Amino acid sequence: MGIPRYIEQVKKKYGVTSDYTLAKKLKVSQPEANWFRRGKKVPNTAVCIRIANLLEKNPVELLLVAQRDKAPTGEKEHWEMALTAVDVLINVPEHPRYIPQKVQDIGHDLRQLESQMLSYEGNIAYTEMDRILRTTESSVDSIIERWNVWKREGPLFPNYLMASKFAIKRGVKIRRLFIFTKDQLTKEEKIAEALQVLNDQKLVGVSTFFAFREELGQTLTFQRLAAEYKKQGVKGQINSALFDNEIILFSRSYVEHALGDDGATPPITMIDQLHISWDEDHVRDLNPRALFETRYVIEYKAERSLRARLNRRRKGHS
Numbered sequence: 001m002g003i004p005r006y007i008e009q010v011k012k013k014y015g016v017t018s019d020y021t022l023a024k025k026l027k028v029s030q031p032e033a034n035w036f037r038r039g040k041k042v043p044n045t046a047v048c049i050r051i052a053n054l055l056e057k058n059p060v061e062l063l064l065v066a067q068r069d070k071a072p073t074g075e076k077e078h079w080e081m082a083l084t085a086v087d088v089l090i091n092v093p094e095h096p097r098y099i100p101q102k103v104q105d106i107g108h109d110l111r112q113l114e115s116q117m118l119s120y121e122g123n124i125a126y127t128e129m130d131r132i133l134r135t136t137e138s139s140v141d142s143i144i145e146r147w148n149v150w151k152r153e154g155p156l157f158p159n160y161l162m163a164s165k166f167a168i169k170r171g172v173k174i175r176r177l178f179i180f181t182k183d184q185l186t187k188e189e190k191i192a193e194a195l196q197v198l199n200d201q202k203l204v205g206v207s208t209f210f211a212f213r214e215e216l217g218q219t220l221t222f223q224r225l226a227a228e229y230k231k232q233g234v235k236g237q238i239n240s241a242l243f244d245n246e247i248i249l250f251s252r253s254y255v256e257h258a259l260g261d262d263g264a265t266p267p268i269t270m271i272d273q274l275h276i277s278w279d280e281d282h283v284r285d286l287n288p289r290a291l292f293e294t295r296y297v298i299e300y301k302a303e304r305s306l307r308a309r310l311n312r313r314r315k316g317h318s
Contacts, residue, residue, distance in 0.1 A: 002039060002042075002065055002066075002068065002069040003036060003039065003042060003043060003048075003051075003062075003065060003066060003069055004036070004037060004038065004039045006051050006055060006057075006062065006065070007022070007036055007037045007051070008037075009055055010022070010025060010026075010051060010054050010055060013054070013055065014054070019033045019034045019037065020033075022037065025054065026043075026047060026050060026051065027047075027050060028043075028047060039069070042066050042069045042070045043066060045063065045066075048062040048063050048065075048066050049062070049063075058086075058090050060086055060090075061083070061086060061087065061090065064079060064082055064083045064086060065083060067079050068080060068083060085110055088103065088106050088107050088110055115279075116277055116278055116279035116282075117275055117276065117277040117279060117282070118275070118276045118277075119252075119273060119274070119275055119276075120273070120274045120275075120276070121272065121273050121274070122270075122272075125251075125271045125273070125274035126155055126156070126159070126160070126271065128274065128276065129160060129241075129249065129274065130159055130160055130163050132243055132247065132249065132276070133160065133163045133164065133167055133243070134163055134166070134167065136167055136172050136243045136244055137172065137244055138171075138172060138173065138244050139172060139173045139174070139175075139242075139243075139244060139245065140164075140167070140172060140173075140174045140175070140176075140241055140242065140243055140244075141175050141241070141242045141287075141288050141289050141292070142174075142175070142176045142177065142239075142240060142241035142242070142288060143176075143177045143179065143238055143239070143240050143288040143291055144176060144177065144178045144179065144239055145179045145213070145236075145237030145238050145239060146236075146237045146239050146251070146254060146269060147178045147179070147180070147194070147197055148193070148268075148269055149239070149268075149269055149270075149271070150178075150197045150200070150201070151193055151196065151197060152196065152200075153268055154268060154269070155268060155269075155270050155271070157200070161200060161201075161204060162204070164201075164204055164205075164206055165204035165205060168204065168205040168206070169205075173207070174205075174206045174207065175206070175207045175208075175209065175292060176201055176206050176207070176208055176209065177209040177210070177211060177288070177291055177292060177297060178194070178197065178198065178201075178208070178209070178210045178211075179210070179211050179212070179213050179216060179237075180194060180210060180211070180212055180213065181212070181213045181214065182212065182213075182214055182313070185310060191306070191307075191310070194210075194306065195303055195306060198210065198300045198306065199303075201300075202300060207299070208299070208300040209292065209297050209298060209299050209300060210297075210298055210300050210305075210306060210309075211291075211294075211296050211297045211298065212296065212309075212313065215296040216291070216294065216296045216297070218296075219294050219296065221290050221291060221293075221294055222291060222294070225238070225286070225288065225290070225291065226238065228285045228286055229250065229286060232250070232252070232275065232282075232286070233252055234250060234251070234252050234253075235252065235253045236253075236254070238250070239251040239271075240286060240288055241288075242283070242286075242287055242288055242289065245283065245287075246278060246283065247276060247277070247278050247283070248276070248277050248278075248282050248283050248286045248287070249274065249275070249276045249277075250274070250275055250286065251271045251273070251274055251275075252272070252273040252274070252275055253271075253272040253273050254269050254270065254271060254272050255269075255270055255272040256268070256269060256270070
């Protein structure tokens with residue numbers, strides 16, 4: 001079931017009838033060819049790759065089979081699981097028509113794992129966000145432009161807010177930067193909503209910051225960050241969080257969902273697609289920490305923090 005099976009495939013494909021001819025094909029000694037054929041010896045990496053090329057197979061498949069053949073009896077099952085995963089990854093087509101949906105889903109998930117980025121849609125996105133926060137060990141840094149998802153009727157309230165509270169009790173340091181626009185805070189009703197969001201965060205122990213999009217957008221730091229998120233397909237505002245400086249999470253798009261059928265209740269904003277990545281390049285390029293050092297970011301102490309800044313902006317515009 002291991003390497004000898006592939007040796008037989010080589011012999012059949014190329015009409016090999018002796019160990020001498022097999023050795024020439026594999027570029028090894030005749031005794032080695034005999035040992036490989038009988039399963040008495042496992043080929044090294046170079047020979048595995050050579051066999052894979054002869055059979056036009058993915059070299060990873062042969063390398064895993066070789067590792068399984070060499071492993072002690074108690075460890076073979078682990079290599080078998082890895083081989084099964086790779087087999088699905090290699091052989092499930094991008095757009096299958098005649099295979100079970102479950103196999104298609106497994107192939108899709110494995111391709112995501114290979115790219116070091118997972119994608120979630122709908123309610124499961126919020127569940128996964130909550131799970132990651134509950135397992136975070138040291139820090140969370142996030143930037144929030146779609147701050148209305150944190151309102152009392154928003155999808156992140158109260159579950160994710162409470163998960164933040166429990167994380168802080170475990171010693172996790174959480175910083176959140178809420179970014180407002182000039183148009184959002186022109187009416188007292190919207191100012192009250194913004195204050196409610198900021199106060200809820202501060203109440204559970206989150207180190208809360210705010211900034212205005214028009215000012216922050218002037219900085220090279222924000223411009224560079226916005227460009228990086230745009231490369232990842234983020235549409236509109238940025239909602240992103242960095243966990244333990246190892247996992248980056250960001251919302252790619254949003255949809256509006258009605259709360260009732262009567263049309264009287266305003267719709268709420270929900271995440272349509274959420275991406276989670278542990279790729280080192282993503283963690284580096286999408287890291288929101290640098291924004292906290294810009295001069296336009298203000299720590300929220302109390303209501304007067306926001307109102308004073310609003311008054312200053314109004315006077316500046318007038």
